[in-house]
Each structure stands twice: as structure tokens, then as C-alpha cells.
Amino acid sequence: MRNSSIGKLFGAFGLAAALSVGVASAYTVKDPQQKYADPGITDDEIVIGLHAPLSGRAKAFGADALDAARMWYDMINARGGIWGRKIRVIVGDDKCSPNDLLAVVKKFVTEDKVFLVNGGSCTHAAVAAQEYVTREKVPFVMLNAAGDAAVFPPTRYVFGAFGGTQRTVGGSLIDFVTKNLGAKKIAYIAHDDDFGASNYLAAKWTADQNGASIVADQRVSRKIVDVTAPMLKIRASGADVIVITTYTGPAALLVKKAHEFGIKMPIVAAVQAVPNLEAFVKNVGSKEAFANFYYGSPLNDLTDGPKQQWVIDWFKKTYNRTPTPFMSYGIPSAMAIAQALHNAGPNPTREGFIDALAATRLNTGILAGPIEFGDNKRDGHNASIFIKYDGAGSTRVPGVFFNRMPLNP
Amino acid sequence: MTNNRLVLVFAVAIVAVLVAVPLFGSIYVVFLANMLLMYAVLAVGLDILLGRAGQFAFAHTAFFGIGVYTTALINNHTGLPFVLTIPAGAAVAALVGVIIALPATRLRHLYLGLATFAFAEVAHWVFNNWESVTGGANGLRFQPQNTGFGTITNDLQAYPFVVVIAAFMIWITRNLERSQLGRRMEAIKESEAAAHASGISVTRTKAVAFTISAAYAGVAGGMYTLFQSYVHPDVLGFDTLVLILSMIVIGGLGTLPGVLIGVVLLGLMPEAMRGLKVMQELLYGVILIAFLMFMPRGVWGFFGPLIFSRSERKPAEDKP
């Protein structure tokens, strides 16, 4: 085929494409039923787009949390719904990837025409949707993602951190080690990514406030294989406590290496380091390594403690299986959404819902502290408890710890 | 039907689909189309290097990333129209491509592949760690791009521009195929020794191929900023590279229709599999292997000769 004809053809359809876009934009007919200005709401139902990583390597963070949220919405429906409307949930798999998450959210908004989006277990993926939901003015309420980059600075349409941000993690860790363990020189190990950057920020601020100093700041990749180098530096730094905010693989390697080096000082880990205590002990390889070991948690009790039983039993009854560690984190956002939908009145709009959600004051019975938003606050939860674990059993350390770093330190 | 008529029919069909998408599809469908068009430019660009010049180079995602960040940053800071920012992104990518090309031309096959792959991973690490410029692991947010008459704020508005850019890049490829440069690349793919003997500057041809390929990736990066609003280094890594590679190999290495078919097939496969949850990875791998086992020359290598009668095919298309 001759070049000139192809050229003409391309030019022609470029024009046609532009024309069609013009036509399509003009063609956007308003819903015949003008009763509701926003999509996703009718007399009988409210449509919620619910997404989490349901496949791939992050499945463990999201799958059960999403099911827990669904469990909550089903219960609301069983009790008659909200202002007579049932909640209809559309489920999507965001695979913890920014591109996939954005695709799922776009599908929810433009094809499924949901009223609001509830989802996201991975911060860096959830951030991908922020610009889009802001442009489209769609409420985006994260599931169990920490969401630091998307809630600091806060924007109107994005709500998150129902389990606490990474700032919560960093700040409360330092609060704990300085106040309860009397630490003055802290060795800090984090990941070399957005997580690490965010928790370190709050940790440093808190250390300065509490008269302590961070004498070693080691950033490791999530895939690190040999932790000899960071642990050597930590040992040489003269620290009196080690704080670990990595994920569980590197954390186990670090605790193990510390034990090999005969390091005896306390080790305090963030919640993301110890999703499964039994496996963690096996990975470290010895109970003796836990002589002086603590970990933090945003829950109000041990993961299988008495205060958490009602959620676990409920989940087991609903789905006939034992939940994975992060399951109960899925409930607070559903609770907050249902409450805000109610408070927004019998004929809610998206904007009305957002105003109601921003005024949330909620005690979940699951988390260490209340869920609170505000006009300029989009991170919902800020509290941590700490638990001492000796390789066999856990004991809760009394007290609730917070991150006190202001929005702009 | 004669070959020429057949091609005309296909071309008209493609145009029809492209026009139908925004008219009858939801904005989500338009978004998918935007993604596929961007992947088309990426895939065609890699094919120039891999399929036509025969260079096993896998640094493509590095140039893609350079294009994305450059275009987005210039736009974020100056708000210049995209007809300026996208070529700027492509130019920077091409520049880096030239720098890479010079040492790369000394390497072949396995070593070239590994070196360029390592370069892509180093670029990924830089994207992740150079916070002050790329936003690091927090990603980079884009301001809406400027058309000169207004800004683009959604997929529908971006679509016609994405289409035109993709069409333009494909048109260039078509011209490249038939040009002297194209023939030189073909020659060095066949045998560098023979090409050298017949007076072709092997090093220069390779370098040019690298640069052009990088420029394509840079343009694709610019396209990304037109319809997306955020980038995270993870979409600039190994998985994307494998996706593009699979597209061109399964579609048909070295053939334009093949590459485009591969883009559509592999680009839409995740959408089709979205409901399958756990089995996705497994299925993806099985499909990949199955295609390679039964159509090692790609879909186009398999179906092309069936659709287009042999006698009428031009000599250039007759090459295996």
C-alpha cells in the first residue's frame, strides 16, 4: 500500500477521532432521573467500589481485609441498609500496582458508576488514584493502606490511614523506646522507599522532642539477602536500642543476625515486621533471640487477644475459614463509611458524604485509638500499643502511644 | 481479494474501531485504548532494535522512564504545550540512548542483553532513589498537560492526541522499513560480518538504531503523561519490560502488523483475566509458553502467510 494513502488515512482518522471526541463530549446525556445528581445512588441502593490486592504477592495484605469490609456491609444490609438503601458492593483486584489500581478505579467510576470508592492496601498504589479522584470529585476511602503520601498533605477527596500511617509507626516507636525503655541512642532500620522515608521523618522528630538521638540510620532494600553490613554498623554505633520498621523477611534476618552477633539490647519492631509470630520465630531460628523483643500494633489487643475475638469469630462464621493476620484492619473503613453515609442524611450527595466523613469520631472496638478526621486531616488513626514477645508468648505493655509530629514539622 | 485491497480493508477496520471507541465506549474503554496506543509505540520502538536490527537490548524501560519524568517535570514547572514537552522528553531519552549506544555496540547477544538489562535496573534504582527529581518511591504527580488551547484533564480529552501521536510514530516506522537505514539494519541483523564487508558502518547503524528506539520509548513516556496523572517507578521496571518483550515476540518479531497484534493481545489479556484472581500468573505463563511453542514466529508469522497469498507478497515481506 502506498505511503501517501496511509498518510492520508492517518490524517483522516486523526480528524475523525477529534470530531468523535467532540461529539462524545456533547453526547454526555444527564441521567434521565434527575433526582440524584451523583451516580451510584438510587432509591434502593448505594453502589460502592471495593478493591484490594486479591492476587499476586500482596494478596496477604488485602484479600481478607476486603472480605472483612464486605462482611460489615452485609451486616448493615441485613439490618435494613442505610436510610432504606442497601449497599451494593462491586469488587476489584488492584494487585498492589499503581497502574492496575488506577485502572480498577477508573472502571469503577466510569463503567460501574459507583457512588464512592473504598479500597487500597498498598500505599504506593493508592497514591496513583489521588489525582484522578480529585479531578473527578469521587470520594476515595482507603481500606487498610497507610497512605502517607496521599494524606500528607490532606486533600478533600482522599481519606486513609485507618490502621495508622507510617508516621504513626515511626513516631509511636520512638515514643515507646524513649519513654518506656529509657533509650537515648537509637539505631533505626527502615526500607529505602516511601515507607521508610515517612516513618523515619516522624521518628527523627519524636527523638528530637524526647531528648534522644538516632545514632544509626540504615536503609535496606526489601529484597536484601545479607544483613551483615547494616548490623555491623549498628553494633559499632553505640546504640542502646534497635528499632526495625522493615517488612517481615528483612526483619527476621536482622533479629537473627543481631542474635548471632551477641547483641543484647532491646529490639522493637513495627507491626509490618511481624504479621505471623510463629513463622517469625522459626525464621529467626531461636527463641533466645527474643529475650528483649517488642513489637507495635495499631489494634487494641494482641491479634488473637480477647478484644479481637468478636471479629475473628464473626469472620470464621461468615466465611468458614481462619483469617490471616491483617483481616480486622478492613473493618474500620467500612464502619466509618457506613456511619458517614447515615450522617449525610436521607439523600446524600458525594460532597455531603465527604463532609460527614470528615466529621467522623468513631470508636471501632478494634483499634488502639479512635478514628478521627477533620477539615484539614485525612489520616484517620494515630495510635499504637506495644507488646513484649519472648518467642513463646505475648504480653501487652500498658499504655497507648501516639505520633505527635504536626502536619508540617 | 488482492493483497492491496485486503490491507485497505484492515486499515479501514482499524480506523473504524478507533473512532467507535470514544463514541460508544465508556471512558474506561477510552482509557484502555490510550494504554494500548502507548504500548504500541513502546513495542514498535523495541522492535526496531530487537526485531529489525537484531540487537538483544533490554534497556527500553529506562528510556520510557526518562521520557515520562522529563515531560512531566517540564510540564509541571513551565506548563508548556505538549507539542514541546513530549519531543523534549524524547530528545533526552534519545540522548541517553546515544550515550548507551556507544559502549553497547561493542557487545553482542548475551552480553549486550545482560548489560542493557542491568542498565535498566540501575535506571529503576535511580528513579526510586533520586527523590529531589523523580519524587523517588513516593512517585511523581503530573499537572494536566497543555494543548495550547486548554488543558487535558481526562482520558477522553487525551484520546485524539494519543491517537495522532501513535499514528505518527507508526507511520515513521513504515517509512523506516523501506528506507536505506532499514535495509542496513536488516543487513546487520543477518550477519554483521557480511554487512561490514559490503561497506555498511555496523557501529553507526547500531548506534542509530539504539537512538531511534530510545526516542520511541521517550515519546511513549510523553504519551503516558497525557492521560495519566501519576507515575511510580514500579511501572518502569522488569515487569513492564517483560510485557513489551512478550508483545513483540508473540505478535511477530520484526513485523509491524505482528507487533500491533501482540500489543492488542497481551495488552487486553490482563483485562480479560481480571476476574480470575489467583490463577492469573499461572495462566499468563502458560499462555506465553504455549504461544512460543506453537507459533514461535509469532501470531503474524503464523497467520500472515495464510491470509495474504504468497504470490502477491512483496519481496520484503517474503523474508522469513
Added chain:
Amino acid sequence: MWTLFIFQGLAGGLVTGSIYALIALSLVLVYKSTHVINFAGGEFVMIAAYLALFLLVAGGLTYWIAVPLCAAATFLLGAVFERVVLTRIQGRQRPGQNVLVAMVIATVGLTYVLKGIIRPFPYADEVRTLPPMLESGPIFIGNVVITRQDIAIFSIAVLSMVALFVFFQFTPLGRALRATADNPRAAALVGIPVRRMRSFVWGLAGALSAIAGILIAPKVLMTPDMGGLIILAFAAAIIGGFTNIPGVIVGGFLLGIVENIVGLTISTNAISVTPFVVIIAVLLFRPQGLFGGRAETKKV
């Protein structure tokens, strides 16, 4: 204090380096005989580790039984993959066409298949390790700390490499394999069953991966994505010259040590990019590696 750093870094590096060397060996084995780069090498290691986990924990078997079983299983996996998939892709090759890319992508497809098979299992949700082979307990050499497990890993790895070397140099089968790798046509002429040799080599590479997997699992912990280690094996192989077995082994050790040195002197942050920088540096300045002869550029 710096000497302590260096020596400890050396010790740690030798141990992890021995593992890189083992995996690199399986890569090089495959490459030398078939010119295919096995991107699924890391997943072979992963599958072997999970199989061992299953046999040891759920099956209650001992290491003495589990290891040969795992090795046999991955041997089969490699041989079958070669026979069913790769031979077929190569068989459809027309003259003048290069199917190498297709074969390499087939190994990439294999990584998805293997990962996809493991992921649904409940074992795969958590980061795991294998039950300990030996009692733990650090041993001090001067001020440097080593564990018994470390010594075991190092010794077994080195023993395997020596065994492999002996096998290739002194046994008839080994020599036949080398002949097939060097010159398949000549080997066929002499009566060596080339196709069977290829499958055997893939099987052997698989078995090596099993040993590597069982050794490495307690050291780096198991997830379905642990196959990403393969890049370190690539770096080791490149340092060594990719076709030179002793060179590759040295490359592995060097890489393990360099990683630690980088972590100690530059920053822990830079450890993850080290293998890639090493690859680029070696390929730029000495593409044949430290021990390769001339730069190998054979075109298939």
C-alpha cells in the same frame, strides 16, 4: 575496628557468595550446552525450597530423604521443560531465523508458571524457612562470628562445585556433555545423543538448583518471589566470564564480598544496585569476565 568490619564482611560474603556461585553454575551449565539463558533459574531454586518445606514439615521426612527427592523432582522439571518446550521451539526454527529470544522468553514464561503454582498454597502466604539442619549457635573465629549453618552451607556448596568439576573433567558422561556444548554437530557425528544430553543438562541444572534452594532457604527466607536472586547469579556468572566454571565460582564469592564491602563503605542503600553496576562495569571494561578467554560472540 575497620579490620573487624572487613573480616566479618568477608566471612559473610563468602557464605552468601557460595550460594550465588551454585546458582550461577546451574545458569552456566545450561548456557554452555544450549545457549539459552534460563531466566527461571531462580524459580527452580524456589520450587525446590518449597518442595523441601512440604516434605520436611508436612511429610515429616528427614533431610537425608528430602534432599534427594527434591533434587530428583527439579531434575525432572528441568529435563521435561527442555524436552517438551524448548526442543519444540527450536524444532520449528527455519534457517536463518533466531529463536533464541523465543526460548529465553519461554523461560520467563516458566517463571510465571512456577510462581503461579506455588502462590495458592497456604504455605506461600507467609515468609518461611526450612527446619534447621544443624543446631544453631555461633562460632567465633577471633572476633568474627560464623554460625554452624554458615559453615555447612559453604562446605556443601564447595563440595558440590568440586563434584561438578570432577564430573565434567573425568567422567565419560561429563566429557560427552562438554563435547555437546562445544560442538553439537561433531558430537552427534561421534554418536553422542545430543538431544538427550541437552535434556540431561537441564535436569542437572535443576538438581543443582535444588541443592542451592535447600541451602539458601534458611539464609534468605522463602517467599514465592525469592527467585529474584537470579540477578545475583547473573552478576556472578558475568564476573567469571559466563562460560568458565571455576571463574564463575570465584565470581560468586567475589560478588558476595563486594556486596558487603559496598554496604559497609558506601551505604546499605547501595547494596541492591551493586550487582547491576558490577554487570555493567565488567561488560564495559572486560566483557569476557575475569577468566573468560576472548569475548564469546557465537551466533546460533
